[in-house]
Amino acid sequence: MKQKPQHAPMNQFDIIENELQIGNIPISQVADSVGQTPFYAYDRAVIRKQIDNLQDILPSEIHLHYAIKANPMPAIVQYMATLVDGFDLASAGEMRVALDTHMPRQHISFAGPGKTDKELKQAIASEIVINMESENEMERVATISDELSLKPKVTIRVNPDFELKASGMKMSGGPKQFGVDAERVPSMLKRLSQLNLTFYGFHIYSGSQNLNAESIIDAHNKTFDLAIKLNEYAPEAIKLLNIGGGLGIPYFPGESRLDLNPIGENLKSLLPKVTTILPNAEIVMELGRYLVGESGIYVSKIIDKKISRGETYLIADGGLHHHLAASGNFGQVIRKNYPVIIGNNVDGEKETVSVVGPLCTPLDILANKMDLTKAEVGDLVIVFQSGAYGYTASPEKFLSHPNVIETLL
Numbered sequence: 001m002k003q004k005p006q007h008a009p010m011n012q013f014d015i016i017e018n019e020l021q022i023g024n025i026p027i028s029q030v031a032d033s034v035g036q037t038p039f040y041a042y043d044r045a046v047i048r049k050q051i052d053n054l055q056d057i058l059p060s061e062i063h064l065h066y067a068i069k070a071n072p073m074p075a076i077v078q079y080m081a082t083l084v085d086g087f088d089l090a091s092a093g094e095m096r097v098a099l100d101t102h103m104p105r106q107h108i109s110f111a112g113p114g115k116t117d118k119e120l121k122q123a124i125a126s127e128i129v130i131n132m133e134s135e136n137e138m139e140r141v142a143t144i145s146d147e148l149s150l151k152p153k154v155t156i157r158v159n160p161d162f163e164l165k166a167s168g169m170k171m172s173g174g175p176k177q178f179g180v181d182a183e184r185v186p187s188m189l190k191r192l193s194q195l196n197l198t199f200y201g202f203h204i205y206s207g208s209q210n211l212n213a214e215s216i217i218d219a220h221n222k223t224f225d226l227a228i229k230l231n232e233y234a235p236e237a238i239k240l241l242n243i244g245g246g247l248g249i250p251y252f253p254g255e256s257r258l259d260l261n262p263i264g265e266n267l268k269s270l271l272p273k274v275t276t277i278l279p280n281a282e283i284v285m286e287l288g289r290y291l292v293g294e295s296g297i298y299v300s301k302i303i304d305k306k307i308s309r310g311e312t313y314l315i316a317d318g319g320l321h322h323h324l325a326a327s328g329n330f331g332q333v334i335r336k337n338y339p340v341i342i343g344n345n346v347d348g349e350k351e352t353v354s355v356v357g358p359l360c361t362p363l364d365i366l367a368n369k370m371d372l373t374k375a376e377v378g379d380l381v382i383v384f385q386s387g388a389y390g391y392t393a394s395p396e397k398f399l400s401h402p403n404v405i406e407t408l409l
Contacts, residue, residue: 012046012294020343020382022297023409027343027380030299030409037301037380038318039405042071042387044079046295051083054290057264061271063284065109067245068094070288070388071296075408077101080291088242088286089128092119099126109242111157111203113179120144124152129240131157131203133179135188142195151196155240156189157203158182158230162222179203182226186233193235201281202227205244209289211258216246217266224274237280247290251385252336289388296387298323299343300366302379303358311369312353316381319357319364322404324394326366326383327357340367342375343382349374355381359399 014021022030023043030041051064058064063085068077077087077097086107087098098108110123111131120137121144123130132138132154145152157179180188185202192199204226206219223243231238250257274283300318307313320327328335340355350371357364366383375381391404 012049013043013297015346018344018346018348020297020341020346025409027297027299027382030407031301031380034405034407036402036405037299038316038322039299039407040296040322040386040391041299042073042076042292042296042406042408044295044408047076047079047292047387048083050291050294054260054287057260058285059264059268059271061275061283062267063282064291065107065242065284065286066291067286067288068098069392071292071390072097072392073406073408074100075406076292079408084291086284092122095119095122095126095128098128106153109155109203109240111205117144121148124148124150127152129153129155129200131155131242133157135180135184135191138188138192138195138197142197145196151198153198153200154192155199155201155203155242156180156185156192157205158185158226160204160206160222160226162206162219179205182230185230189230189233189235199234199236201238201240201242202230203240203242203244205242205286207244207246209248210246211248211250211255213259213262216258216263219244219246220263220266220270224270228274228277231278238278239280239282240284241278241281242284242286245285245287245290247287249290249293249385251338293385293388296385296390297343298326298383298386298390300357300381302355302375302377302381305375305377312351314353314355314372314375314381316355316357316366318381318404319359319366320361320394321357321359321364321396321398321401322394323366323383323386323390325389326386327363328365329363330389330393335365335368337367337370338386339384340370340372341382341384342373343380345373345375345379347373358401 020027065086065088066080066084067088069090081101081103089110090112105127109129113133159179204223300316302314304315324330326338351374355367
């Protein structure tokens with residue numbers, strides 16, 4: 001069955017004289033400036049607009065943190081440091097990128113279920129907040145901090161007994177590798193009080209990529225209830241409460257943009273009680289994809305056009321080795337097309353084509369039987385919604401093709 005291109009994401013960008021513009025520059029000119037295809041291009045104006053809209057709707061008491069794993073490009077992280085209140089990391093590599101910015105170190109936190117002793121030592125020495133994911137990790141943090149004669153700020157990442165319903169990626173409820181089961185946290189807090197650690201608070205992250213406002217509201221209600229309950233066992237006043245993110249963006253036909261208004265209104269109704277019980281707590285919403293996902297495009301060039309038994313194929317110089325998610329091999333159960341256009345020839349007569357990459361595998365598909373503007377060799381293929389989990393989530397070395405380039409406009 002043919003899938004029509006989804007045009008909603010294109011609203012973030014301008015089309016002038018039949019050509020896509022990004023950063024107010026024609027895409028063909030951007031390609032000439034970059035010097036090659038394939039490449040990723042990110043529009044800082046789209047990022048700024050997304051954050052401004054979010055801050056207009058959320059209560060002022062909510063602090064925004066950028067989850068660097070969504071897109072760790074140094075230029076984006078540097079730009080984000082001017083827009084958000086903090087960073088959340090998932091590796092020592094991301095830590096180095098974050099520490100190169102002006103972000104205060106107490107507003108940088110480090111999560112992840114498999115932190116090595118080397119990474120923990122780096123985090124403690126850098127004086128950032130460590131989100132501890134197990135009792136064993138807590139003991140290792142304490143041992144290393146004693147060796148360094150430092151007293152690190154720590155939170156406990158909690159695996160609650162609820163999940164973020166309708167979430168694209170569930171990270172809580174039931175057995176999980178993430179965090180400490182909620183029922184184990186009181187005993188962990190008791191042990192923490194005996195160690196040379198500064199208790200900072202809780203990190204409760206339920207899931208991501210959710211387009212259902214009711215599910216997010218339900219998770220927020222339960223998250224605050226859980227935090228208040230666990231606060232009764234805390235050895236010190238909670239200074240940081242990370243309620244996670246979960247806000248999704250539309251990718252596929254039939255998906256609607258998330259309505260933030262009821263989410264903002266619910267948070268406004270919850271905060272008076274929360275701030276009364278947890279007066280010292282900075283409430284953090286941790287977002288990655290939602291902030292940068294719609295700002296990015298992936299651009300490749302058609303290097304061949306062929307017909308095979310009645311079906312037309314556009315063969316591009318980019319593919320799953322640079323953009324695994326767009327190929328449908330990063331979390332999709334049933335493959336669906338990302339929004340795709342011919343960027344230097346947006347309108348005009350259409351034809352049904354499949355856009356495939358240069359790799360010797362049938363998995364290398366960027367668009368499957370889509371109605372696109374008639375294209376020829378040399379035209380540019382644009383994949384939207386590519387600002388998050390694109391380049392760094394892809395097997396770039398697969399089949400040893402050239403590397404991709406990133407640019408922030």
